[in-house]
Amino acid sequence: MKLHFLGTGVGIPQAGRVQSGLLVEPDYSRHFLFDCGAGVLQRLFESGHSPLDIDAIVISHLHLDHVADVLPLLKSRWLCGKTTCRIIGPEGTQEWFDKMFDVYPYLQGHFDLAITEINPDIELDLGWNCKLSCAPGIHSIPSLGYRLEGEGNSLVYSADTEPCESIMELTREADVLVHECSFPLNFEVTNHTTPDMLAPFLKNIDVEKLYLTHLYPHMQGHEEEALEFLRKEFTGEVEIATDLLEIEI
Ligand SMILES: [Zn+2]
Ligand SMILES: [Zn+2]
Known part of the structure; x- marks a missing residue:
């Protein structure tokens, strides 16, 4: 399984980090x-892919920095001759698309989208021996973390969240956890994650590698401090993701 971190930033612009996006190739062909933020x-x-390569867009939540x-992307596929796309997202995803197409009538009728609203009771078979929960x-706002099981390896993507038991339960025995770390150590925040908020939740998960993503500009200059702190608290590898970083698991 190959991961391409496309966007590791947030809603505030900063050098080198665009908004959220993580491209996963479970078998190097899908x-x-x-x-898919801005x-x-x-x-x-820039990662060497075409918009036509995408087999499914999986949306964690409907904040602009995740869907802008x-x-x-769909328009670029249309311009290149492909109008179908599989979309998976939380409750409200269908309504979001309906409203977006209301705003842009020139796009109406040009796409054949297969939209699935997923919830924690569903395990989706994506085909190609891949399962999504x-x-x-x-x-x-409601936000989903995802687990993708490929052939012999697995990935969990927390999306935007405070560290919480539900995401850690999803993470058990995964190969890689991609967790948001919006703000630096001891920053007072809710609905997002700091290294000290995350540390206690890492004690009981059996994960080899942790990648931090979704960094606010507030994290600039505090990256090493975050890594040093988490490396003391977590037995696996910890890294901070950067845009266009590729890893194999
Ligand atoms: Zn958000
Ligand atoms: Zn976000």
Whole structure:
């Protein structure tokens, strides 16, 4: 399984980090895009992929920094001759698309989207021996963390959340956890994560690698401090993701 971190930033612009996007290739031929915030379409191109490569877009929640480039991605596929796309997202995803197409009548009738609203009671078979399940995070609007099981390996993506038991339960014995870490050590915040908030939740999970993503500009200059802190608390590897970082699991 290959991971391409396309966007590791947030709603506030900063050098080197566009908004949220994580491209996963479970078997090096299929491509699932987890979230598609502003800048992710450009990063997809920069990572060596075509918009036509995406087999499914998986949306964690409907905040702009996670969906702003969804319509531009679909439009770019249309311009390249492909109008179908599988979309998976939380409750409200269908309504969001309906409203978006109301705003842009010139897009209406040009797409054949297969939209599935997922919930924690559902395990979706994505085909190609891949299964997708989810768990609710703690965020300002409903947000889902996802687990993708491929052939012999697995990934969990927390999306936007405070550290919480439901996401950690989803994470058990996964190979990689991609968890948000919006703010630095001891920053007072709710609905997002800081290293000290995350540490207690890492004690009982059996994960080899932790990648931190969704960094606010507030994290600039505090990256090493975050890594040093978490490396004392967590037995696996911890890294901070950067845009266009590729890893194999
Ligand atoms: Zn959010
Ligand atoms: Zn976000």
